[in-house]
Structures are given as structure tokens and as C-alpha cells.
């Protein structure tokens with residue numbers, strides 16, 4: 505299983521403190537900067553679990569931009585490492601009505617307090633390329649999702665060719681201050697899936713804008 509982030513540049517994120525520091529800085533302007541550009545990805549992730557009647561975990565819920573997209577009959581628990589981001593999600597829930605949000609908690613998704621198989625599904629929009637150790641994040645998500653449950657990720661994966669390559673290479677030098685790895689290769693996730701006998705790739709589909717992001721659906725063996 506690949507735990508390295510080869511190709512993610514000199515500025516790679518090495519610990520949780522860097523993540524918190526980056527998202528403490530982003531929190532006041534996050535919605536302004538990232539509501540529109542990532543909307544289609546969030547919608548696609550939520551749509552992928554729309555039929556789930558049980559408990560859904562929203563990993564790295566951030567300011568809660570995807571929370572209003574769930575059906576009001578859902579049962580969603582959101583966690584995030586950065587308190588400043590989660591505080592905004594809490595304000596969104598209080599403004600409501602978001603009756604389907606069962607709880608929000610500050611928690612490290614690579615070391616969750618939930619018992620095994622606590623959730624029927626998990627979504628993680630725009631989180632995989634943020635964490636220093638993506639394999640640990642995926643191991644933990646797979647642990648807390650029940651057998652047969654769905655895991656849905658949305659992310660930008662590093663371009664393999666074209667004009668984005670040099671732009672991502674430059675941005676990659678600033679990963680720690682940006683708060684994500686712009687060059688994150690899909691291979692890191694592919695290697696993780698290949699190393700897990702109990703998790704299968706259902707599909708991966710590009711989403712707007714212009715296929716910049718990819719929705720990845722995984723299924724834990726039943």
C-alpha cells in the first residue's frame with residue numbers, strides 16, 4: 505500500500521497541526537472562495553448516498569456547505585479537525601432548518617472515536633488530498649463503515665498531462681500553506697484499494713467544472 509505522496513512537491517503537509525493552521529486561516533473566507541467551484545462535486549457525493557436510510561458520516565465537513573444538499577430524512581454526522589471550520593458548520597445548522605444533521609464533532613478522521621461499522625455510508629468531499637497520510641484516513645473510513653456500506657470521495661487528482669501540470673507543480677510547493685496537495689496522484693488511492701480485499705472501486709466519474717474534480721464511489725464488501 506502506498507503511503508507516500510510522491511509528486512506532491514516540496515511543500516507537502518506533514519502533520520495535523522499544519523492542516524488546522526491552514527483551515528483556521530481559510531475559515532473566514534472559505535465559503536466565499538469555494539462554494540461555487542466545488543458545488544457540483546458536493547452534490548454528486550451527496551446524491552451517491554441519497555438512498556441510504558441509515559447513518560451517514562460526513563468526513564471533513566468543513567463549514568458544512570454540503571449539509572443542505574442531503575434529504576431532510578437523512579441522518580448525518582459531520583466531523584472535522586479544524587474547530588474554526590466546524591464552528592461555521594454549527595452556525596449553518598443553527599440557522600437551519602437542517603433536521604437531518606444529527607451531530608457535529610471536532611475529530612481527527614485518521615483516529616476516529618466511533619466503533620467499527622458505526623455508519624451505513626461515508627462521504628469525504630475534498631479531504632483525501634488534504635491529510636498527511638491518506639492511507640490512514642481511508643483505513644479509518646473503511647473501519648467505521650459497515651460491511652456492504654458505501655464510501656464516496658470527491659477530489660481533484662493531479663493532472664497527468666496538459667496545461668495544469670506546471671500550475672499544479674508550482675502550487676504543490678505551497679501545499680502546507682494552501683492546505684491541500686494539488687498534485688495528489690490517483691495512484692495513491694488506487695494502491696490503497698488494491699491493497700484492500702474488502703473494498704472495491706464502483707466507479708470514478710469527472711464532475712464540473714470541466715472535469716476538474718472526480719467523484720469516486722467505493723463499496724465495502726458485504
Ligand SMILES: C[S@@+](CC[C@H](N)C(=O)[O-])C[C@H]1O[C@@H](n2cnc3c(N)ncnc32)[C@H](O)[C@@H]1O
Nearest residue numbers: 527564565566584585586589612613614629630
Ligand atoms: C477542502 S476542505 C472541504 C470541506 C467540505 N467537505 C467542503 O466540501 O467544502 C477540507 C476539510 O477537511 C478537514 N480535515 C483535514 N484533515 C482532517 C482530518 N484528519 N480529520 C478531520 N477533518 C480533516 C479540514 O479541516 C477541512 O475543513
